[in-house]
Amino acid sequence: MRAHVGCWCRVCSTSWTGPTMKAAVTGPPERPFAATRRCAEMRLAIVCDGYWDQLQGGAEYQLWVIGEALAARGVEVHYVFRDRGTPLAPTPMQLHSLRISPLVARLFYPYQPLLAGALQRALDAIGPDLILNRVGNALTGLCARYGLRRRVPVVWHVAHLADLLPFEPPRNRTLPMAWWNRRLLEYGIRHATAVVAQARYQADELERRWSRTADLVFPNVHPVPPAPQKAASPVRVLWVANVKPMKQPFAFLDLAEAFSDREEVVFTLIGRPENPRYQERFEARLRTLPRVRYLGEQPIERVNEEMARAHVFVNTSRLEGFPNSFIQAWLREVPVVSLSVDPDDVLVRQRIGMHSRTPGRLVEDTARLVEDAALREEMGRRARAYAIEAHGLERHIGALQRLFEDLVR
The missing domain is CATH 3.40.50.2000 (Glycogen Phosphorylase B;)
Incomplete structure (x- = not known):
């Protein structure tokens, strides 16, 4: 050995x-x-x-x-x-x-x-x-x-x-x-x-x-990218994490299902499979949600491209250190809606996202940002400024x- x-x-x-x-x-x-x-x-x-x-x-x-x-x-x-x-x-x-x-x-x-x-x-x-x-x-x-x-x-x-x-x-x-x-x-x-x-x-x-x-x-810390240029529609909601129970991808699928009648909203997941049996259950649920894209594991360049196109980033993890995905989103003017995690209360304190705490509130907070483009853009600009100051390499x-x-x- x-x-x-x-x-x-x-x-x-x-x-x-x-x-x-x-x-x-x-x-x-x-x-x-x-x-x-x-x-x-x-x-x-x-x-x-x-x-x-x-x-x-x-x-x-x-x-x-x-x-x-x-x-x-x-x-x-x-x-x-x-x-x-x-x-x-x-x-x-x-x-x-x-x-x-x-x-x-x-x-x-x-x-x-x-x-x-x-x-x-x-x-x-x-x-x-x-x-x-x-x-x-x-x-x-x-x-x-x-x-x-x-x-x-x-x-x-x-x-x-x-x-x-x-x-x-x-x-x-x-x-x-x-x-x-x-x-x-x-x-x-x-x-x-x-x-x-x-x-x-x-x-x-x-x-x-x-x-x-x-x-x-x-x-x-992250390198600072150029400011993004986003299309106004469709509104893109993004999730990035490894597909495993700790990250709770099914909570994101539940969120997407709540928007199943909203054709102007597109949900995308990116993440590496971790467990074959868990992945089978995850993909079986995906097949019931035709408006949800799953891109699998992607290189960071593709992840950042998707971040730059996104309008809302959602995190459903039960526990985190300090998510790199938060910083990637903020640097690209994407506000974060988090189910459970808000390190140092930064989302609420800096007004660069929302800490939902419950699945029902996650739906409400996401809907608010989907429907209010002005609020979304204001939060996004504030998020980029904060990320450059607090996390610039x-x-x-x-x-x-x-x-x-x-x-x-």
Whole structure:
């Protein structure tokens, strides 16, 4: 069950031929980059189970954006992840893969504790000045333990409120691995050198439950796109998330059904299937709603195109960290209607959307924006201005870089 590590970087390869080259790491070289190290102020190792090109989740997107932005600022960025075997686009970051048998990953889920040896070999090969981990799982604890042993500062970036809440044991055969995974996460939360929160409510929960003060509240960041040009009709209502129970896509289908007699309104869903049986039920319900489009999983460029065309964005998730989809919508002048989630009460406080709380109110709030174009456009303009100020990449990336520089001094 040993996990193996490979990479695409000059630390571990005898020659450099681009992002498709893979070589096994059998042990750390003597001080990697000793002769060829660029004049970078810092060597940063990002550690996450997924990489954006292979696993398109919010945390992976944020790490990809942050990593590329820091690389452009002269930081030597390495990204360590579990390789899922699909193609990777060129990037200024240097990529290192942790490999584990797909069968082992399925049988021993969550499998992250089994990556301990491969992760240590990858980090030894890199020789980082600082480690950044995002998403709460065993890798958080493994990074913290490595940092203590090697005297390397480790930053844990909270990705989801659930990572800070009490452990809920699964009711299936995964309990032993889930318990091990959780114990390592808890070790990481306690022993990371610094913790970064996405929003104030996460920082408050961190202090209340873990008696730790967030070293930085760093929002999700996005590049700022041009202002969109939207057609007046039809009115487009959009939903973007992975198709799984936590995201409650059936609540969006219920909403669409409530508008089934409104020909001027089009409902669209975008999202990756997560579970075959759940997907079958979802698609069976879709077939009863002819005015609802389901586009499946799409690259971020297509998602942003759909966002730019949309008039209303709807979120039905039960729980979130800080949804990247909110920011994508706001930057494209799309107000958000959210069933359950409103991080830091920003929708209501900034008047850039609506927090419905109940399915009935979700229908009412959506109808109000569908029918009132002036209100919709006013909220959209306010949302874009807020998103540029609060989530613009260039406006905020410097604060994260300064924290990193302070930690490695």
